[in-house]
Amino acid sequence: MERDDIIEYSLDAHHDEEHGKKVRATIWKVTAILTAITILEVMLGVYIKQGSGAWPFVKWSFIILTLLKAAYIVLVFMHLGDERKSLKYVILVPYILFMVYLIFICLMEALKIGNTWMTYGG
């Protein structure tokens, strides 16, 4: 049953203790970053009320911080950053393109429908 014509990519992932140390250091660094971002988000959420002058700024900070967190999780924790470029782009590019399009089209539509209700009653 053993086939020697198939490459076992699973074995490529092995590393020694020395390399492991470096990997663990990165993991702890990213943990600290993710925790700090979460604390910052909660602080902003607690102290700045929705509807205040600073709110639009805070709202966009939330979205940017969330994308930053997501990037760390996908690229470091899920190791997509260490994969080959081809795999990285096959996963990320179509998804991101589609989501950006979907978000744009749906939210625009929702705002227009909301305004129509406000204008013409409901």
Next chain:
Amino acid sequence: MAGHATKEIDAATLWGGKVSPFSTSYGKLMMWFFLVSDALTFGGLLVAYGFTRHDAQDAWPIGEETFNSLPFLGHGYPLMYVALMTFILIVSSVTMVLAVEAGHRMDKRGVIKWMIATIIGGFFFVGSQAWEWYHFIHGSEFGKVELADGSQAIVKGHFGEIENFEVIEAGHHHKKGEKITEDLMHEFQHAAAGGHINGGVITLHDGTKAMIHKKADEHMELIVKKDGKKYSVGDRIEGKDAEKMYYDAIYGGTANKVIYGANLEQNEYGPQQYGQFFFFITGFHGFHVFSGVVINIIIMIGVVMGIYHKRGHYEMVEKTGLYWHFVDLVWVFVFTFFYLV
């Protein structure tokens, strides 16, 4: 032509079941493809949520007004609980990636240690979510009230404790003059929603009529969430005016003037769809967390039995890890769009 071309390319260039252009194993690649499809599902759900929210605009509830409870400490701690949940999930993601790292060094004990930590974190998260749902379903002590002009308002402040119900007209289970001290809040909310409170007199299930003795509320504030003839969305009413309007509504003897908590048809926090999206999205995510915990347990049994050690690599741990990180990733977005923004 095609057949001719195939001969010209050597096996190393052509995948042909031997060399992957992605330089990764079949299993891992398929896990990635599955995660992309699952991410599309969650993306679709969150965009649908965004659609409804932008459509409803000001009437939509604000996270910090809705989620402000902590276990044992009660209300008044906006966002702290979900922040804690987020932190638990991030930490369990970290322990998972440490298990994967241990697997790369063929360190079986390390893998077991970190996977146990991950599973415990997963259980904590699922438990937290159960608590969160319990609170969401039961709601606040005040509920959402429909005011005299037809507008609807949520209520903030400190609810004065109910001391007892003093029976003034006997029913099946209670005698006149008796002071009822059990299950007060539940009876009170049930009667208020059903329109069985008139003036300060509550009519219980068994026909008993009783006076409500209750401590005064403090710092009451009404925040209008649905337009009426006089008030519109975003208006705030405070102090004595708020108390008068609130009790005029719930002590008026009319049913359906107040809503407590949430179910699939209505909720006290905002539009109907808010409750439905909350249940569906956090429920679907919670289901993912639960499946993740189950899969982690299955894989850990494999690790303990030494299956992967014999195989020469711990890629199964890496694959289940990918799924687990994905669950964390989804929560990051749910956290932002449900609770923060």
